[in-house]
Each structure stands twice: as structure tokens, then as C-alpha cells.
Amino acid sequence: MPRVLPRDMARATRLHPFLGKLMGVCRTIEASKRELRWLEDEILRLDDRDSFRLLQRFRVPFQPVPTAPSGRGLRGKWERILLQKFVDERSKGTPLQLVVGSTLSDETM
Numbered sequence: 001m002p003r004v005l006p007r008d009m010a011r012a013t014r015l016h017p018f019l020g021k022l023m024g025v026c027r028t029i030e031a032s033k034r035e036l037r038w039l040e041d042e043i044l045r046l047d048d049r050d051s052f053r054l055l056q057r058f059r060v061p062f063q064p065v066p067t068a069p070s071g072r073g074l075r076g077k078w079e080r081i082l083l084q085k086f087v088d089e090r091s092k093g094t095p096l097q098l099v100v101g102s103t104l105s106d107e108t109m
Helices: 006-015 017-026 029-044 048-057 075-091 096-101
Strands: none
Touching: 006 017, 006 029, 017 029, 017 075, 029 075, 029 096, 048 075, 075 096
């Protein structure tokens, strides 16, 4: 497995804080960007039940917030927290399918 150059690691971190963490498992900036985009897409697909289940799984303290008339509420904060947790799991070497696969388990049932 090729070594990640410190120059590439610094460049990735300048582009996005999470890209530096993904460089260890992805090895290139392009692959890291692609995986970050996939993780973001998975989080945006979550409904409220799946979001709550994942917040519990990662032991994120949760307090219900009132929803706005549009139905979105203040969900952006929880999406950022879940993205951080997904990136942390992926940076530990957990396969991408297992990191995001838990969001699809209820759909197949």
C-alpha cells in the first residue's frame, strides 16, 4: 500500500477538514472527495427515524427540537454530527458499506 505524502495530506485538509481523515483509507484526494460525497448523500437520504437511530448508535446526546413549517427543523446540526461520526468510523478502516449500510437495513425489511 503506497504511503500518503504529507503534502497531499495537508492539501486535503485545506480543501475540507474531513478529507484529511479519509486520506488514510482512500490514499488519494480524489477518492477521499468521492467517499465524502457518498457519505453526505447517505445522510441527506435519512428520514427522522433513521437519524434518531443513528444518533443513538453513536451515543450523541439528542434533544428534540421544534420543526420549522417546512418540516426540516434544525436538522442541519445533526447531519453534521452524523457526518463526523461516519468519517470517524471510515477513518478507522471500517468498510464504507458497513458505515452506510446501517442506514439501509430498515429499507430491505
